[in-house]
Amino acid sequence: MILALDIGGTKTSAALIGPNLKIVEKRSISTQSPNWAMFARALRELIGTWQFDRVAVATTGRIVEGVLQPLNTEMISFWNALPITDELTKLFSQPVFVVNDAAAAAWGEFQCMQTSDGPLVHSILYLTISTGVGSGLIVNDRLVSSANGLASHAGHCQHSLPGLGVYHCSCGRTNCIETIASGTAIAHRATVACGETLSTIEVFARYYTHSECARVIDQAAHAISDLIVNMNATMGIDRAVLGGGVGLLDLFRERVRFYMLKNPTVFRAEITTAALGSDSGLVGVAQLSNKDEAG
Numbered sequence: 001m002i003l004a005l006d007i008g009g010t011k012t013s014a015a016l017i018g019p020n021l022k023i024v025e026k027r028s029i030s031t032q033s034p035n036w037a038m039f040a041r042a043l044r045e046l047i048g049t050w051q052f053d054r055v056a057v058a059t060t061g062r063i064v065e066g067v068l069q070p071l072n073t074e075m076i077s078f079w080n081a082l083p084i085t086d087e088l089t090k091l092f093s094q095p096v097f098v099v100n101d102a103a104a105a106a107w108g109e110f111q112c113m114q115t116s117d118g119p120l121v122h123s124i125l126y127l128t129i130s131t132g133v134g135s136g137l138i139v140n141d142r143l144v145s146s147a148n149g150l151a152s153h154a155g156h157c158q159h160s161l162p163g164l165g166v167y168h169c170s171c172g173r174t175n176c177i178e179t180i181a182s183g184t185a186i187a188h189r190a191t192v193a194c195g196e197t198l199s200t201i202e203v204f205a206r207y208y209t210h211s212e213c214a215r216v217i218d219q220a221a222h223a224i225s226d227l228i229v230n231m232n233a234t235m236g237i238d239r240a241v242l243g244g245g246v247g248l249l250d251l252f253r254e255r256v257r258f259y260m261l262k263n264p265t266v267f268r269a270e271i272t273t274a275a276l277g278s279d280s281g282l283v284g285v286a287q288l289s290n291k292d293e294a295g
């Protein structure tokens, strides 16, 4: 059995994964905690009496030789420079495999596209649009990774639209796509535009009745569409898969498609939502750890 963890900026999901790589049981807790020790204790309590012989972890952030080096240092306060592989090995006394959450989800979604005749597509971009904007890239049936852990942090590509303003990203750049299109950014920008505190869900609920909310969502969808087109121009992707709380919304996907259609046909990519829903990261990291184990 595999213990799979998907550690996001807001929520952490844990799943017990059976030998057929299917989820047997799933639980979740908030990721927000004052420090690592308290989060680790909450994680241990969440797992309870589950029995497993290895741990597969999909986490937000850049991982370099088992150490977290997040670009967004504000998302999880205790994440910066945390030796996550060693800490989780100590916590669970089992071998630990760690990979970026969007990369894991990309792999999980890519596996869903396999048929008995081989893959339906060979190159995909997975985008998780939730607390931040994460991305995972499969090119020619292989997960793209790099020694510096930066591949593929496409949410930190810059974006500009007329009248957009300047948004500072915690990575040190301005107008990263994450500052325009993440759920956090959508809620923040609509709150400023409307003069009242709004959650991401409330902003989407006002799409057809409040022009300011519609403008914020359309700018986010436009930014995501341009990102997909740019990635298609550089990597030749067949399909873009949207996941995360915002990415899974039908309205958001349709607005991304709307902006995609403004591009010449050759640059367009098929846009779908994650077939595994919010489980892409859990299933994907279990599959990747299996692959790693098999060498």
Ligand SMILES: [Zn+2]
Pocket: 071, 155, 156, 169, 170, 171, 172, 173, 176, 178
């Ligand atoms: Zn950034």
